[in-house]
Amino acid sequence: MDLNVELCGLRLHTPLVPAAGTHGKEAVQASEGVYGAVLPKTVTPQPRTGNPPPRLAETPAGMINSIGLQNPGVERFMEELDAFDTGVPLFVSVAGETAGDYSLLCGRLAADDRVRAIELNLSCPNVERGGLYFCAVPASVEEVVAAAVEAAGGKPVLAKLASEGAVEGAQAAERAGAAAVTLINTLPALAVDARRREVRLRGGLSGPAIKPVALRAVYEAFRAVGIPILGCGGVATGTDVAEFMLAGATAVQIGSAGFVRDPREILREFSGYLRETGLDARDLIGAAH
Amino acid sequence: MRFHRVRVESRERLGSYRVLRYPWEGDVEPGQFVLIRAASQRTSFDPFLARPFSVYDLRGGVMSVLLEVRGRGTRLIASSEEIEVSAPHGRGYRPDVPAGRVALIAREGKVAPLRLLYRRLQERGVDHDIFLQLAAAQVPILRDFPGARVVDDFGDLSGYAAVYASGPGAVPPGIPCQVAVEEMMACGEGSCYGCAVPLAGGGYARACVEGPVFEARELAWI
Ligand SMILES: Cc1cc2nc3c(=O)[nH]c(=O)nc-3n(C[C@H](O)[C@H](O)[C@H](O)COP(=O)(O)OP(=O)(O)OC[C@H]3O[C@@H](n4cnc5c(N)ncnc54)[C@H](O)[C@@H]3O)c2cc1C
Ligand SMILES: Cc1cc2nc3c(=O)[nH]c(=O)nc-3n(C[C@H](O)[C@H](O)[C@H](O)COP(=O)(O)O)c2cc1C
Ligand code: FES
Numbered sequence: 001m002d003l004n005v006e007l008c009g010l011r012l013h014t015p016l017v018p019a020a021g022t023h024g025k026e027a028v029q030a031s032e033g034v035y036g037a038v039l040p041k042t043v044t045p046q047p048r049t050g051n052p053p054p055r056l057a058e059t060p061a062g063m064i065n066s067i068g069l070q071n072p073g074v075e076r077f078m079e080e081l082d083a084f085d086t087g088v089p090l091f092v093s094v095a096g097e098t099a100g101d102y103s104l105l106c107g108r109l110a111a112d113d114r115v116r117a118i119e120l121n122l123s124c125p126n127v128e129r130g131g132l133y134f135c136a137v138p139a140s141v142e143e144v145v146a147a148a149v150e151a152a153g154g155k156p157v158l159a160k161l162a163s164e165g166a167v168e169g170a171q172a173a174e175r176a177g178a179a180a181v182t183l184i185n186t187l188p189a190l191a192v193d194a195r196r197r198e199v200r201l202r203g204g205l206s207g208p209a210i211k212p213v214a215l216r217a218v219y220e221a222f223r224a225v226g227i228p229i230l231g232c233g234g235v236a237t238g239t240d241v242a243e244f245m246l247a248g249a250t251a252v253q254i255g256s257a258g259f260v261r262d263p264r265e266i267l268r269e270f271s272g273y274l275r276e277t278g279l280d281a282r283d284l285i286g287a288a289h
Numbered sequence: 290m291r292f293h294r295v296r297v298e299s300r301e302r303l304g305s306y307r308v309l310r311y312p313w314e315g316d317v318e319p320g321q322f323v324l325i326r327a328a329s330q331r332t333s334f335d336p337f338l339a340r341p342f343s344v345y346d347l348r349g350g351v352m353s354v355l356l357e358v359r360g361r362g363t364r365l366i367a368s369s370e371e372i373e374v375s376a377p378h379g380r381g382y383r384p385d386v387p388a389g390r391v392a393l394i395a396r397e398g399k400v401a402p403l404r405l406l407y408r409r410l411q412e413r414g415v416d417h418d419i420f421l422q423l424a425a426a427q428v429p430i431l432r433d434f435p436g437a438r439v440v441d442d443f444g445d446l447s448g449y450a451a452v453y454a455s456g457p458g459a460v461p462p463g464i465p466c467q468v469a470v471e472e473m474m475a476c477g478e479g480s481c482y483g484c485a486v487p488l489a490g491g492g493y494a495r496a497c498v499e500g501p502v503f504e505a506r507e508l509a510w511i
Contacts, residue, residue: 024480026498030291041482049492056473056483061334063475067482070493208334236334259476260330260337262291 001271002280005036007228007251008117008156008179010089012036014267015245015281019232019255020093020121020160021067025083027258034263036251038084040077042093042121045101047073057191057200062207062234063256064189069095069124074108081114089116091158097127099140099147106151117156120148122169123185123204135161135185138172145176158182158230163210166217167224174225182230182253183217186210207256208234215247222248222286236261238269245284290478292339292373294328298351300367304429305398306355307367308345311374313352317344319406320381320469320502323354324477326362328371336362341474341497343401343455344377346408355401355430378477382406382453382467382502389450390416394443396456398427400434402469402502403455407434418449422456457510466505472496 005015014036018028021041028038050070057064071077074094084090092115094105102120109115122135122144134140141159148157156179161169163184170181186204193200214233221229231249235241236257244252254263274281295311326339340362345355352374358364366372384406391410393403400421410417419437423430431437446452446461454460454468472484477497485493486500487509494500494507 021482022476022480024476024478026478027290027476027480050482050485052487053485053493054473055485056475056481058336058338061337063337065475065481065483070482070485207337256337256475259290259481260292260326260334260339 001274002282003271003274005250005282005285007230008158010037010116010156012251013088015241015251016263016267017091017230017251017253018258019253020119022255022258028084028086031263033086034267035088037089037091037116038086039091039093039119039253040084041071042069042095043071043074043077043105044069044095045074045104047071047076054201055203057203059189059191059205059207059209062205062209064191064201064203064205065186066201066203074105078108078112081112085114090114091117091119093119093121093160095121095124097125099128099144102144103147103151106148106157110152110155115155117158117179118148118152119158119160119182120144121160121185123160123162133162135169136165138165138168141169141172142176145173145178149177156180160185163187163213163217163233167220170221170225170229174227178227180228180230180250181221181225182232183221184210184214184233187213206233208236210234211240215243218244218249219247219288222289236266238266238271238273241266241270242273242284245281246286246288248286248289250285290324290375290476292324292326292331292375294371294373296371297369303432305357305424305426306430307357308353308355309367309372310351310353311372312350313347313374314350315376317347317352317377317405318381319344319384319409320402321377321379322477322501323352323377324375324474325354325366326373327365327369328373329369330365331373336365338475339373339375339477340366341471341477343469345401345404347405355404357398375477379497379501380499382469384410384415384453390418390448391451391453392446392449393417393419393453394446394455395421396454396458398423399456399469399471400430401455403453404433406453454505460505467502468505468508469502470496470500470508472501
């Protein structure tokens with residue numbers, strides 16, 4: 001049983017990676033070697049205060065969040081980056097409002113030896129294209145990934161996409177030189193308060209509820225692109241990890257499940273699956289096709 | 290998040306409150322909270338999230354929490370033999386106060402975080418008065434707060450050296466005041482930024498890490 005996988009020229013000692021925005025430094029430090037790479041919350045060029053509360057709602061087997069990318073901005077973030085150094089490759093997630101923002105962030109991060117790969121959070125409004133999400137328009141994906149890849153000077157750039165348009169988006173990212181794609185971000189969702197007759201929260205749905213949608217996106221993208229896929233969305237058990245890899249993921253991100261489970265248990269379950277089947281982690285990648 | 294499975298040792302009703310007790314090794318500060326879920330939630334993900342509760346008391350290796358049934362999560366927890374609990378989290382009350390008599394006040398029945406605080410103040414010989422805003426069904430909780438007064442409003446607190454409050458509301462000007470807040474939480478450990486509390490100086494703090502007890506003057510809504 002071998003847990004190692006190779007992703008964008010990096011060796012990950014397990015295929016598990018935290019999903020951006022769901023594992024703070026306390027959670028990363030407590031995870032004790034479960035993760036093959038570390039991925040902190042998305043950082044933007046300037047500090048962002050985030051959205052007013054409420055920011056959370058619960059759903060059957062999931063949750064809706066509307067955090068608004070609260071973060072201290074890239075400069076403060078870099079000062080605190082050592083807190084995320086746990087001896088495994090460090091990936092950084094970035095977001096901006098224009099292709100220029102992404103390129104600026106990639107340039108800044110690529111110059112730092114601690115950063116081994118950059119994930120572009122493309123579920124953000126593109127102010128130069130009428131506020132449509134970058135990931136919703138393949139031409140935007142292509143433009144922003146190309147700018148990011150150029151600025152990253154050889155460091156791997158991962159494009160994180162939504163489920164809608166995942167295949168076209170993944171193809172556009174591949175054309176523009178992305179080293180991998182992450183599928184998927186949260187699904188657009190709404191919580192309504194029937195008693196008060198008003199909207200409670202407009203945000204992104206995550207958790208086990210979205211797993212089948214995410215699996216489908218990974219499966220279809222695997223057929224459409226040659227670059228590796230990081231599966232993400234509703235992964236909460238070791239069997240879920242296996243399912244995502246069988247559908248085509250090279251590595252698997254753990255998001256909301258980290259709030260309700262100990263990631264060490266998820267890895268233990270996944271190791272148990274490999275032991276039972278007599279397979280290595282890498283044998284699973286795309287094996288359901 | 291790491292959860293520990295424990296057996297509920299005892300369960301007691303005090304009016305609309307229930308006290309749950311479970312074994313716990315380790316220390317705690319008054320005002321800290323724990324996340325709790327029914328053991329079945331681990332695999333059913335239904336409800337998905339655990340629920341935050343103030344530490345009510347900890348003595349002799351027995352932790353207690355005081356809960357009121359609000360919705361599905363609390364109903365399930367209240368009726369479960371086996372629950373899963375996190376370690377205590379967050380910043381509690383910091384009872385390093387100027388010399389003098391202090392007031393403990395609970396708004397709208399949110400008495401839970403004051404119990405351990407009151408016991409610790411008592412151990413240290415700090416003079417204090419306790420004022421509780423209670424609904425009729427909550428009055429039996431006075432058993433655990435001997436000497437506390439039930440009030441509709443808190444009147445003039447200006448003679449006190451410090452005020453320790455639970456629940457949001459107006460703060461007496463010029464008196465040091467610490468207040469425990471309740472915000473919906475997902476991770477309970479600083480990861481998700483879901484438990485945002487607006488700050489007086491702009492921006493937000495996380496109730497689970499920078500709180501749940503804040504200096505009242507730091508907060509925007511008081
Ligand atoms: C730091 C902290 C300490 C708390 N201490 C206590 C305590 O000692 N005793 C006690 O009875 N209750 C306490 N609460 C409130 C308790 O967590 C909620 O009553 C409980 O989460 C309600 O869950 P439910 O499923 O029964 O209700 P539902 O209304 O079905 O819950 C739906 C969602 O809203 C959230 N929610 C609802 N009400 C609250 C609330 N007041 N605060 C935070 N989230 C809420 C729930 O967590 C859940 O995700 C505390 C909350 C916080 C944040
Ligand atoms: C509270 C919260 C905050 C998130 N913040 C970010 C973020 O900053 N950047 C990002 O790319 N994705 C963010 N996400 C999305 C997750 O990384 C992930 O794509 C999504 O939650 C689906 O995975 P899950 O079902 O395992 O949670 C966030 C999700 C949650 C629940
Ligand atoms: S509950 Fe997640 S940051 Fe506080």
